[in-house]
Amino acid sequence: MMTKIAFVRKKEIPPSAPPITEVGLIGWLRQNLFSSWLNSILTVLSVYFIVIILWDFIPWAYGGHWNTKSLRECLDLDPDVACFSVLTARWKQLLFGLYPAEEYWRPTLTFIFLLLAIVPILFPKFFRFFWFSIIYPGLAVWLLWGGSFWSISIVYIGLTLGALFFLTLIRRYLKNYMIAAILAFLFTAVFFLFISNPLVGLLNVILPISLPFVESLKMGGFTLSLIVGVTGIVASFPIGILLALGRQSNLPVIKMICVGFIEFIRGVPLITLLFVASVLLNYFLPPGTNFDIVLRVVIMVTLFSAAYMAEVIRGGLAGLPLGQHEASASLGLTYWQSQRLIIMPQALKISIPGIVNTFIGLFKDTTLVSIISLRDPVGLASTIRADQKWNGIYWELYVAIGLMFFIFCWGMSQYSQYLERKLKTDK
Amino acid sequence: MEKTKINITDEVAIHISDMNKWFGNFHVLRDINLEVRRGERIVVCGPSGSGKSTLIRCINRLEEHQKGSIIVDGTELTTDLKNIDKIRSEVGMVFQHFNLFPHLTTLENCTLAPMWVRETPEKEATEIAMEMLEKVKIPEQAHKYPGQLSGGQQQRVAIARSLCMKPRIMLFDEVTSALDPEMIKEVLDTMIQLAEEGMTMICVTHEMGFARQVADRVIFMDDGQIVEQNEPEEFFKNPKSDRTKLFLSQILGH
Numbered sequence: 001m002m003t004k005i006a007f008v009r010k011k012e013i014p015p016s017a018p019p020i021t022e023v024g025l026i027g028w029l030r031q032n033l034f035s036s037w038l039n040s041i042l043t044v045l046s047v048y049f050i051v052i053i054l055w056d057f058i059p060w061a062y063g064g065h066w067n068t069k070s071l072r073e074c075l076d077l078d079p080d081v082a083c084f085s086v087l088t089a090r091w092k093q094l095l096f097g098l099y100p101a102e103e104y105w106r107p108t109l110t111f112i113f114l115l116l117a118i119v120p121i122l123f124p125k126f127f128r129f130f131w132f133s134i135i136y137p138g139l140a141v142w143l144l145w146g147g148s149f150w151s152i153s154i155v156y157i158g159l160t161l162g163a164l165f166f167l168t169l170i171r172r173y174l175k176n177y178m179i180a181a182i183l184a185f186l187f188t189a190v191f192f193l194f195i196s197n198p199l200v201g202l203l204n205v206i207l208p209i210s211l212p213f214v215e216s217l218k219m220g221g222f223t224l225s226l227i228v229g230v231t232g233i234v235a236s237f238p239i240g241i242l243l244a245l246g247r248q249s250n251l252p253v254i255k256m257i258c259v260g261f262i263e264f265i266r267g268v269p270l271i272t273l274l275f276v277a278s279v280l281l282n283y284f285l286p287p288g289t290n291f292d293i294v295l296r297v298v299i300m301v302t303l304f305s306a307a308y309m310a311e312v313i314r315g316g317l318a319g320l321p322l323g324q325h326e327a328s329a330s331l332g333l334t335y336w337q338s339q340r341l342i343i344m345p346q347a348l349k350i351s352i353p354g355i356v357n358t359f360i361g362l363f364k365d366t367t368l369v370s371i372i373s374l375r376d377p378v379g380l381a382s383t384i385r386a387d388q389k390w391n392g393i394y395w396e397l398y399v400a401i402g403l404m405f406f407i408f409c410w411g412m413s414q415y416s417q418y419l420e421r422k423l424k425t426d427k
Numbered sequence: 428m429e430k431t432k433i434n435i436t437d438e439v440a441i442h443i444s445d446m447n448k449w450f451g452n453f454h455v456l457r458d459i460n461l462e463v464r465r466g467e468r469i470v471v472c473g474p475s476g477s478g479k480s481t482l483i484r485c486i487n488r489l490e491e492h493q494k495g496s497i498i499v500d501g502t503e504l505t506t507d508l509k510n511i512d513k514i515r516s517e518v519g520m521v522f523q524h525f526n527l528f529p530h531l532t533t534l535e536n537c538t539l540a541p542m543w544v545r546e547t548p549e550k551e552a553t554e555i556a557m558e559m560l561e562k563v564k565i566p567e568q569a570h571k572y573p574g575q576l577s578g579g580q581q582q583r584v585a586i587a588r589s590l591c592m593k594p595r596i597m598l599f600d601e602v603t604s605a606l607d608p609e610m611i612k613e614v615l616d617t618m619i620q621l622a623e624e625g626m627t628m629i630c631v632t633h634e635m636g637f638a639r640q641v642a643d644r645v646i647f648m649d650d651g652q653i654v655e656q657n658e659p660e661e662f663f664k665n666p667k668s669d670r671t672k673l674f675l676s677q678i679l680g681h
Contacts, residue, residue: 321526323522323525324528326489326526327526327528328528329489329515330489330518330589331539331540331544332540332592333540333544334508334512337544341539341543345530346528423530425530425573425574
């Protein structure tokens, strides 16, 4: 007998609520923690391990001593709890290194300004305050190292004059960007070679503003981590973009330079580069040059993470369909316009997790400077433990340092997730 | 429906002579000679791999030709980047896979090129964009992102985006091939409307109904060569070459 295949819908089925076991807390628990026997066993085991770890950790941390004079005193009171007194005694050193105590306000202020300066970059809503982000680097250098206010300002004055010169040329006299750029560069070079020094001298006489000078070897603790980390992050990002573009370039020379740079830097451990920065560079530079150690380290860390950044961004570029290049070309956009308006915004968006990953890695890698005897928090921990009073302490110190790093890195990670959600345009 | 042919002028819009192109050792276009007059509407068809897409992509230099010459609006395509950018800004192109910019809204997709290439002020660019979006009948989607639109809507936005540059020539590269059957009509209707307004158009397509309805000339390509070209009526009724007959029997036969 043939089955009847003709069918016509007689009534519409209205949508109804899902069964009670599928929604709410019970539904969530069933689906996520107890969906099968294996899952249930894993859930119970995990809870067990979390409990036994916290069972020991919480009383240890909660009952910790904060006000003893030495580790010995702690152990005499109660050997089973934490001895946070080391932090009470040495927290200033962990934050500021050997920075002169009466000048602590300067790194503190620099840090507060840092938070203000990154707001316009992170949140477009505040973009009108972007001018502060521009002046911040100069301000930070002046606050941290001190010296004459004018010798920092002159850099800004020179660059502004150069930019104005360039714009005037373009608007009034020339159409060729290349020639205008070269002329503006020469103009700026002349300014810095011949005019800036006398001008700084003059300004120092007319209106002397200066802070006591603090040398680089005094920088330490989280101040140093932030100096190296933040500068590295800010500088490696644009260099990474240029390297990634260069690696995809049609011009063989540019491509070769970029590939060579990236492969070389990635193939060498950061510690090696830091040793080069601390020891070898002095051999290559003319005797008597005093090339600041912090600057040398910052340059090495920047180059190192720029190479990684370039590869991360190249991944994003490779993820874009060829059609995007073709569409922007077919509309008559030039190479740089299409990179800036079409390609990079999408490639960077794809690369956000990788970029932030590199940033976080860079920030934590700043602790390696302790190897070349700079006093970052990890280097300071060794110094503190060498002190007779705190000899033998380790948990408390490293937990505190780890926690500080965690706060910064977790912040970066949270921001990247926020950014990914915000830039999602397909739903 | 009667076609309007009054639009075709004597002015030459595109002149291609003895043009050859290779992909590596593969000779993909061979001795192409083609003259397109202003206002003319041309449909290019042929089996896949026949070089029809490559041909129109040479016209705005998305592909580089190695021999012969291509002159668009009186400007010859050479390695001179300025000429290329100028021609590209006057020749609009619509792609099979839309290629909208997913990080920009529909409206921003449409205003971007006029603002950066033509340096049109934002207000004016927005007005033009809204006008074009109305022309393709989706002004209400102006503030959505491409990912939120259907395929047919995306393709119409892509057409509007090209039109915002006020192009003198439009190239259509298999624009309905990636669409669901339900959406093909809305895109074809937009193209028909454009054709009736007298736009110079070259369309690579398999939509033979469209070819019959709007084309002034149908070109059949195979193996990188132009095999046959004729007015649509004659082309479909009395194909001369065996290769054309075979092709037509295959695509019209079911």
